[in-house]
Amino acid sequence: MRIEGQWFDGRRAAGQSCSLWLGQGRARLEPPLCAGCALADLAVSAPLGNTPRYVTFPDGSLFETADSAALDAMLAMQAGGAPAQDRLQQQVHLLESRWPVALLCLALLAASLWLFTVRGMPLLAETVALRLPPAVSNYIGRDSLAMLDRLVLQPSRLPAERQQQLQALFGGLLPPADAGFTFRLECRSGGKAGANAFALPDATIVVTDELVALAQSDQEIAVVLLHEIGHVQHRHLLRLLLQQAGVAAMLAAVTGDITGASEFVLAMPGLLAQAQYSQAMELEADRYASERLGQHGLPAAAFGAILQRLEASRPGGREWRYLSSHPQTAERIRAFGLPGEDS
Ligand SMILES: [Zn+2]
Structure with a gap:
């Protein structure tokens, strides 16, 4: 299974096009721009609106993809489960993807700003x-x-x-x-x-x-x-x-x-x-x-x-x-x- 994106080595600003491969509990890049690693050693950013997703390798290099849905699908199919995502970010995504919750938060923010301004x-x-x-x-x-x-x-x-x-x-x-x-x-x-x-x-x-x-x-x-x-x-x-x-x-x-x-x-x-x-x-x-x-x-x-x-x-x-x-x-x-x- 593979997904297209850009790889950043963390030293240069420019990225390189490549594919991320996941399989048998391991992750690697094609072409092999960095050393592969166990799935469990990856850090995967949580979905946040339409922003790109990041997969961070143990050496600090980063794979970026715009295909959030494909990344989730791929992670879900891995035996042994997906690497842990940041719990806070997951909750933020949960809140962000629900309109009533977002509106309620906005109203709460406005109310507290008003209260602070007035009082x-x-x-x-x-x-x-x-x-x-x-x-x-x-x-x-x-x-x-x-x-x-x-x-x-x-x-x-x-x-x-x-x-x-x-x-x-x-x-x-x-x-x-x-x-x-x-x-x-x-x-x-x-x-x-x-x-x-x-x-x-x-x-x-x-x-x-x-x-x-x-x-x-x-x-x-x-x-x-x-x-x-x-x-x-x-x-x-x-x-x-x-x-x-x-x-x-x-x-x-x-x-x-x-x-x-x-x-x-x-x-x-x-x-x-x-x-x-x-x-x-x-x-x-x-x-x-x-x-x-x-x-x-x-x-x-x-x-x-x-x-x-x-x-x-x-x-x-x-x-x-x-x-x-x-x-x-x-x-x-x-x-x-x-x-x-x-x-
Ligand atoms: Zn006066």
């Missing part, structure tokens, strides 16, 4: 972000203000005197210097971002002229600034970026497509602009602010007042995404211990 990755990102030194945040955030200036923001039109008042207000709200961040307040005209405030990873906090105009008191501005300081202290933006990077890396690992991951790195500045805090992060920043209201002599009512006015200032829901995750205003006001508008 595991944020947890992992939080753990990593809180252990990274502020220098990492500074590095990541170093170009973000310049990018926002290019894309959305315009120079502030507030008088210099008003800007100085805001700087003084901001200075009084900052945590002790040992937090490791160098906080900075930047005033800008909001453009598309409108009445807004947001924190960049390097602890720069931007407040727009429109927000300053919208606030009916400096206490309202102070509460917003505290909330943004809370985002910095909890490293929220860094956590978001780590999550997205982690998801990209995981997709690259699963799909084997590394270009996807490198595209992600190139798209980093864009992602920064698109970053959207989760509801949990918003509540965390709110909590940070609420815990410090008393210390700065601010009334809790200021928070609800400015939030509701901010929400009303965004007709049609068109809003800058840095602060766009504030739809549950009423819920957040309740969390502050105040009655919400619609409660």
